Amino acid sequence: MSEAKPFLLEIGVEEIPHWMLEPALENLSASLSALWGQNGLQHAPPQADATPRRLVVRTASIQTRQEDRTELVMGPPRAAGEGAAAGFARKQGVDPASLMVENTPKGEYFAVRKSIEGRETSAILAEALPAIIGRIPWPKTMYWTGKDGMRFIRPIRWIVALLGGQIVEFQAGGVRAGALSRGHRRLGADEIAFDYENYEARLEKNGVILSFEKRRKRILDGIRKLLRGTGLSLVDDDALLKDLCYLTEFPTPILGEFDPKYLELPSEVLTTVMRHHQRYFSLRDSNGGMAPNFIAVMNLKADRKGFVKKGNERVLVARFNDARFFWEVDLQRSLTERLPDLEHVTFQAQLGSYLEKTKRVQQRAANIAAVLGLDPLFARRAAELSKADLTTSMVKEFTDLQGVMGGLYARAQGEPGEVWRAIYEHYRPLSMDDAIPSTPYGQVLSLADKFDTLASCFSVGLAPTSSKDPFALRRAAQGTVKVCVEGGLRIPIRAMEPEVLDFFLDRVRYYFRDIRGYAYDEVNAVLAADPPDLVEADLRLAAVKRVRKTENFEPLAASFKRIRNILKQANWTRGDVNPALLEADEERALHAAAASIAEEVRRDRAENDYLRALNHIASLRPAVDRFFDKVLVNAPDERVRNNRLALLGRLMNEFSSIADFSEIVTTS
Amino acid sequence: MDSFQETIFKLKRFWAQRGCVVQEPYDVEVGAGTMCPETFLRVLGPEPYNVAYVQPSRRPADGRYGENPNRLYKHQQLQVILKPAPSDVMDLYLASLEAIGIDLDKHDLKFEEDNWESPTLGAWGIGWQVMLDGLEITQFTYFQQCGGVDLDLVPAELTYGLERLVSFLQDRTSVYDIEWVKDTTYRQVRFLDEQQFSVYNFELADVAMLWKLLDLHEAEAQRLIDGYAKAERKERYPLLAAYDQVLKCSHNFNLLDARGAISVTERVGVIGRVRKLAVGVAQAWIDQQGLLRGEVAA
Numbered sequence: 001m002s003e004a005k006p007f008l009l010e011i012g013v014e015e016i017p018h019w020m021l022e023p024a025l026e027n028l029s030a031s032l033s034a035l036w037g038q039n040g041l042q043h044a045p046p047q048a049d050a051t052p053r054r055l056v057v058r059t060a061s062i063q064t065r066q067e068d069r070t071e072l073v074m075g076p077p078r079a080a081g082e083g084a085a086a087g088f089a090r091k092q093g094v095d096p097a098s099l100m101v102e103n104t105p106k107g108e109y110f111a112v113r114k115s116i117e118g119r120e121t122s123a124i125l126a127e128a129l130p131a132i133i134g135r136i137p138w139p140k141t142m143y144w145t146g147k148d149g150m151r152f153i154r155p156i157r158w159i160v161a162l163l164g165g166q167i168v169e170f171q172a173g174g175v176r177a178g179a180l181s182r183g184h185r186r187l188g189a190d191e192i193a194f195d196y197e198n199y200e201a202r203l204e205k206n207g208v209i210l211s212f213e214k215r216r217k218r219i220l221d222g223i224r225k226l227l228r229g230t231g232l233s234l235v236d237d238d239a240l241l242k243d244l245c246y247l248t249e250f251p252t253p254i255l256g257e258f259d260p261k262y263l264e265l266p267s268e269v270l271t272t273v274m275r276h277h278q279r280y281f282s283l284r285d286s287n288g289g290m291a292p293n294f295i296a297v298m299n300l301k302a303d304r305k306g307f308v309k310k311g312n313e314r315v316l317v318a319r320f321n322d323a324r325f326f327w328e329v330d331l332q333r334s335l336t337e338r339l340p341d342l343e344h345v346t347f348q349a350q351l352g353s354y355l356e357k358t359k360r361v362q363q364r365a366a367n368i369a370a371v372l373g374l375d376p377l378f379a380r381r382a383a384e385l386s387k388a389d390l391t392t393s394m395v396k397e398f399t400d401l402q403g404v405m406g407g408l409y410a411r412a413q414g415e416p417g418e419v420w421r422a423i424y425e426h427y428r429p430l431s432m433d434d435a436i437p438s439t440p441y442g443q444v445l446s447l448a449d450k451f452d453t454l455a456s457c458f459s460v461g462l463a464p465t466s467s468k469d470p471f472a473l474r475r476a477a478q479g480t481v482k483v484c485v486e487g488g489l490r491i492p493i494r495a496m497e498p499e500v501l502d503f504f505l506d507r508v509r510y511y512f513r514d515i516r517g518y519a520y521d522e523v524n525a526v527l528a529a530d531p532p533d534l535v536e537a538d539l540r541l542a543a544v545k546r547v548r549k550t551e552n553f554e555p556l557a558a559s560f561k562r563i564r565n566i567l568k569q570a571n572w573t574r575g576d577v578n579p580a581l582l583e584a585d586e587e588r589a590l591h592a593a594a595a596s597i598a599e600e601v602r603r604d605r606a607e608n609d610y611l612r613a614l615n616h617i618a619s620l621r622p623a624v625d626r627f628f629d630k631v632l633v634n635a636p637d638e639r640v641r642n643n644r645l646a647l648l649g650r651l652m653n654e655f656s657s658i659a660d661f662s663e664i665v666t667t668s
Numbered sequence: 669m670d671s672f673q674e675t676i677f678k679l680k681r682f683w684a685q686r687g688c689v690v691q692e693p694y695d696v697e698v699g700a701g702t703m704c705p706e707t708f709l710r711v712l713g714p715e716p717y718n719v720a721y722v723q724p725s726r727r728p729a730d731g732r733y734g735e736n737p738n739r740l741y742k743h744q745q746l747q748v749i750l751k752p753a754p755s756d757v758m759d760l761y762l763a764s765l766e767a768i769g770i771d772l773d774k775h776d777l778k779f780e781e782d783n784w785e786s787p788t789l790g791a792w793g794i795g796w797q798v799m800l801d802g803l804e805i806t807q808f809t810y811f812q813q814c815g816g817v818d819l820d821l822v823p824a825e826l827t828y829g830l831e832r833l834v835s836f837l838q839d840r841t842s843v844y845d846i847e848w849v850k851d852t853t854y855r856q857v858r859f860l861d862e863q864q865f866s867v868y869n870f871e872l873a874d875v876a877m878l879w880k881l882l883d884l885h886e887a888e889a890q891r892l893i894d895g896y897a898k899a900e901r902k903e904r905y906p907l908l909a910a911y912d913q914v915l916k917c918s919h920n921f922n923l924l925d926a927r928g929a930i931s932v933t934e935r936v937g938v939i940g941r942v943r944k945l946a947v948g949v950a951q952a953w954i955d956q957q958g959l960l961r962g963e964v965a966a
Contacts, residue, residue: 014758015796017781052779140783142794142810144753144822154794155810157755185762186772247778278802296802298776308776311801311836318738318841325736344928 002118004042004061005164006196007125010181011055011133011172012158018246020153021050024136029057031132039124040066049210051249053182055136056210058196064164066118074102075110085110122163126170129161133172145174158182165195183207184249187301207301208249215245222253223281223295230255231286232293240275247279248299256280256313260292262320265327266408272398273319280316326393334413335388335406345390348471350460354387357452361386365448372444372489375418379444382422385410386445389423403427429479432515436483443487450476450483454504455497463503477507484534485511492533508534512541521665522548528660543610544659552621553614557664559624560655563648564662566633572645581643586623586630591647593623598654610658617655624651672834672848675768676722679746679828682767683720686760688748691721696912697919700725700786701747701827705911708789711751711811712950713957714820720748722830726919728926731866734859737842738832741865742858746828753810753824761808761826765800769837776801784809784825788918788942790816790950793825805833815950816943869926878927882920886941889913893948896956903960907953914945 009032016024029048036043043062050056075088078101089096092112102111134150141151150156150173161168161177170177181192181199187207194202200210209215219241223234244251262270267290274280280294296312303309342355351357362383369379389395389406398405407424415423422441426449429436437443453476457463464473481504484491496504505527512523522544531537547553582588597616604613633648635641656662670678684690694704701707701723710717723745731741750757766772779796784807786792795809807827811819831843831854840846844855892910899905921938924930930938 015779015781140794142812142822144810146822147818147820155753155755185758185777247780296776299778300776303774303776305774307774308801311775311803314839314841315802321737349934 002063002065002067005064006058006060007043007062007121007163007168008058008160008196008199009056009129010158010160011156012160012182013053013055013152013156014154015052016050016055016153018052018243020138021052021055021246024138024153025050025055025057027136028055028132031135032057035124035128035132036062039119039121041121041124049212050246051208051210051215052247053185053249054208054210058199060196062121062163064121066121066124068115068118070113070115072102073112073114074104075099075112077106078108078110080110088112122166122168125161125163125168129168129170129177130172149174162196184299187250209251212245215248215251216241219244219251219253219297222251226253226255226295227283232283232291233286234295235282235284237275237281240279240281244279244297248297250299250301251297252300252302253295253297254303254309254312255293256296256309256316257293258313258316258320262317262324263290263292265320265324268401268404268408269323269327269394269398270320272401273323274316276400277319278312278316280312322397323394326397330392330394330405330409331412335385335409336413338388338391339384341391342387345387348457348460348462350462351456354390357456358384358387360456361445361448361452364452365444368444368448368491369441371491371495372440374440374444378416378418378422378441379448381415382419382426382441382445383448385415385419386423386426386449429482431475432478432482432511436486443483443489446483447480447489447491450480451496454480454500458497458500458503473503474507477504478511480504481508481511481534482515485538488535490533490535493531508537512537516541518545521663522659525659525661525663528663529657539608540610540658543614546611547614547618548664550615550618552618554664554666556618556621556624557661558666559621559628560652560661561664561666562628563652567645567649567652570641570645572649575642575646575649577646577650578643581640582647583635583640584631586626587644587647590620590623590627590651593620594647594651594654601655605658613658617658617661620651620655669838669847670769671850672830672846672854674849675834675837676744676746676830678768679764680720680722682764683718683748686718688718688720688750691719693721693723696915697726698723698915699727699918699922701745702784702786702791702825703789703915703918704747705908707747707749707825708791708814708946709908709911709950709953711749711814711819711821711823712817712954715751715957716821717751717823718749720746722746726865726922728865728869728922731862731869731926733866734844734855734862737844738835740831740843740858741862741869744830746826746830748826748828749823750826751823752821757824761798761806764826768833770800779808782807787939788921789814789946790943791946795825800836803832803836805829805836815953816947817950817954869923873923873927875924875927875929878920878924878929882917882924882938885913885916885920886945889917889945889949893945893952896952902956905952905956907949907956910945910952911949914942914949917942917945 025048029046033046041063044060046057046059048057073092076084085099086096088110089099092114094112099110099112102109138153141153143149143151144155152173156173156175159172159175159177160179160181162179167179168177181194181203183189183192183206189206192202192206203210209218227233270290271282274282274294280296283291283293283295285291294316298308300308342358343353345354347354347357362380365379365383366376369376386406389402389409392405394405395402403426404424407420410420410423418441421439422445425437425442426445428434428446437446453471454473457471457473462471483489509523512518513520518541522541526537526540526544531540577591579591582591597620600616601613604616633644635644680690691706694706698704704723706719706721710719724742725745726742728741730739732739762772778799780799782795782797784793784795791814793809793811797804798806798808805828809825811823811825813819834846835843838846844853844859846854848854848857889910892906892913896902896905896907921942
């Protein structure tokens with residue numbers, strides 16, 4: 001093998017949004033591996049790292065040159081003669097005397113063995129890197145060198161590309177690849193020379209901790225040190241920790257404090273301000289209560305004079321003061337008193353105000369509660385107050401707190417737990433990753449609110465299009481699906497307004513496929529059998545998925561598809577089987593098997609045992625197979641033919657009521 | 669400690685020394701420095717331009733009667749446009765902070781994603797909010813589009829929130845306690861302004877009249893835009909006057925919004941009306957600039 005040397009690529013960029021770093025880095029690393037693979041370049045496993053200002057992929061060794069190789073080029077058949085051979089040799093640029101004759105299954109052919117010189121790795125890289133960098137997918141890109149210039153997430157300001165210490169020459173975004181890296185904006189030099197072995201150490205000297213894991217460890221160790229002996233403990237927040245690791249090149253936590261008087265504010269408010277607006281960690285005191293402290297993470301080594309701590313404390317207090325002002329002002333008017341104000345808050349021009357929406361949701365919530373055997377009065381009251389917090393200053397300022405504040409204000413005005421908790425959590429689930437409301441009335445209100453939004457928007461023609469969904473109706477519909485399934489709520493699917501139904505079922509499919517991981521044909525099969533509610537659909541899907549792996553199932557599904565086609569072609573709609581007209585043994589056997597299995601299935605279904613039922617149905621397979629082997633459905637005698645169609649029709653109707661197997665895509 | 673106005677002087681001087689035209693505020697009401705012709709129109713077309721100015725920016729809905737320590741109906745922005753953005757623009761920006769006395773080795777600076785967008789101007793860009801010890805002090809944007817037009821040269825726009833920045837520098841918890849100049853506070857200079865305009869914007873502004881004004885300014889802007897196509901001496905056609913009318917529309921929209929007179933759906937419609945005008949002016953302006961450079965009109 002040729003010589004191997006280390007390779008390092010560093011793309012220096014103005015601060016990349018933290019949440020985009022991981023996917024970008026994965027893509028860059030995968031593209032490089034693919035390039036090396038396609039070119040047959042042996043290499044050590046690559047390592048990939050990212051900070052807000054750099055994407056780095058490196059490998060400790062990669063071949064500096066492709067191996068030379070030989071390739072056999074086939075020419076004309078030997079029978080074509082010397083003339084053809086000479087032409088082939090000329091075309092290949094070789095002496096006709098160097099042609100060989102290869103024996104192939106098709107006969108003897110002229111051939112030439114050509115040697116192909118391996119390319120320099122640096123040339124391969126120089127050629128491929130601009131496109132590899134340019135193709136990193138970003139959620140939103142910009143141009144900066146001019147209208148037709150490169151598009152990237154933020155301007156590229158430097159590039160290091162070194163193969164064994166030699167610069168790989170290329171340009172991207174108006175920047176020429178070089179050998180010098182850069183340090184932290186404040187803690188490091190603008191030009192850093194290094195060699196492969198001391199790269200990380202040199203960066204660290206210049207205020208850049210390259211490894212995500214090391215930054216993470218530095219934050220956690222730092223927090224541990226800060227909290228030692230204080231009696232305080234960290235409220236774990238992995239998502240925040242990750243964000244902070246990708247927002248900094250040299251993270252250092254600091255411990256801040258605020259006046260305990262702010263603890264009178266609801267902890268939800270304090271947490272929202274700290275977490276979402278300031279990216280601070282919350283802390284608990286030794287009794288497990290919320291402490292008047294926070295942890296901020298700087299992109300700096302130390303805060304010797306305490307300026308950073310003081311600055312952050314000041315910002316936080318200003319925010320808390322705002323929040324306290326809102327809380328106090330808001331409490332001066334109860335939610336009940338605020339209800340008339342909702343008349344002036346527009347839900348949607350054609351659909352009127354939130355007051356009107358509230359009235360619709362009240363009715364719907366009461367109906368759903370009744371279906372579920374809950375108290376419609378609690379549901380109605382929760383719905384009545386659910387949107388009143390939209391008129392509060394707190395929610396106008398911290399919109400994330402809608403619902404939560406309504407719940408807290410309802411509690412403060414003495415509403416029962418069923419009511420205030422329902423209001424508190426009725427916007428959930430906020431996404432497919434969020435939990436559904438934890439209380440029954442919270443679930444009812446969540447459903448009533450979302451169903452109303454769906455039904456009323458559809459009723460005035462505001463259905464989403466493939467590209468536009470300004471009222472987030474997809475999310476609302478998916479939310480209802482999640483609440484029904486995960487809350488075990490048996491709400492009849494057919495109770496849905498007909499104009500919404502298709503859209504809703506589309507979201508049901510999405511949920512079962514993309515969130516729950518069922519195959520699309522399994523979902524189609526179950527939905528085609530018209531399950532009464534989504535809890536039922538979920539149970540059936542679980543059974544179909546399990547039974548699918550058994551040997552009889554897919555062949556039987558294939559037979560059902562055949563049955564469906566036969567019935568369709570014959571335009572068969574209905575008819576009973578007349579046992580006297582059954583001629584062949586196989587059709588009598590099938591008729592008997594169907595009767596006895598139908599009996600079993602009825603019993604299974606009475607016990608809600610779908611798995612057993614499906615296994616019973618799958619056991620029809622031998623009888624069905626033998627029928628199709630031996631019996632001609634299209635019999636010359638019309639009465640016999642109709643009787644056979646009736647037999648198949650019965651199978652189809654009776655055994656497709658859990659899941660329509662003809663929807664299953666079979667491999668055979 | 670520098671006074672409010674001293675900090676402004678220093679920032680202006682800093683950018684003047686780096687070749688910026690230092691402009692005075694524009695004399696039509698705007699919601700942000702971006703809306704001034706010095707930004708909105710100058711970023712269009714292929715001519716480089718560097719400018720810095722303070723722009724008092726009116727946001728009627730943000731008024732708090734002078735009672736909230738951090739909220740203002742009218743705040744001052746220091747707006748810098750560097751067209752095209754030099755490759756060391758970030759370093760320049762950091763140097764400007766040091767020029768007003770922020771020791772960046774002792775303070776925590778982060779650039780957090782914040783992509784600016786103005787639907788009314790058909791404008792957007794990519795950038796950050798700059799956080800200093802947890803306080804947002806600047807909006808940093810690379811413009812991509814203005815008036816619905818892809819920009820030839822990508823400018824960097826730096827918008828310093830002066831009240832915030834100076835409360836930080838002077839360690840004040842309320843903007844009203846900022847020292848404007850020795851022995852004079854921000855409160856003394858601006859309190860009545862905040863109080864009286866809050867009363868007007870929230871309570872007394874005549875909604876019917878505002879709608880009428882919006883319609884009138886819209887009609888005038890549209891008339892001027894339409895006139896450009898037919899104009900014989902396009903080089904001297906008053907597109908700048910047309911743009912003033914667009915700004916008036918935008919301000920009347922903001923007043924109506926503060927009065928709670930615009931529903932969510934109407935909002936989209938009115939924003940669309942203003943955007944149409946802004947786009948119309950921008951396109952005519954690009955054409956006129958081409959003529960002025962002696963290029964043949966397309």
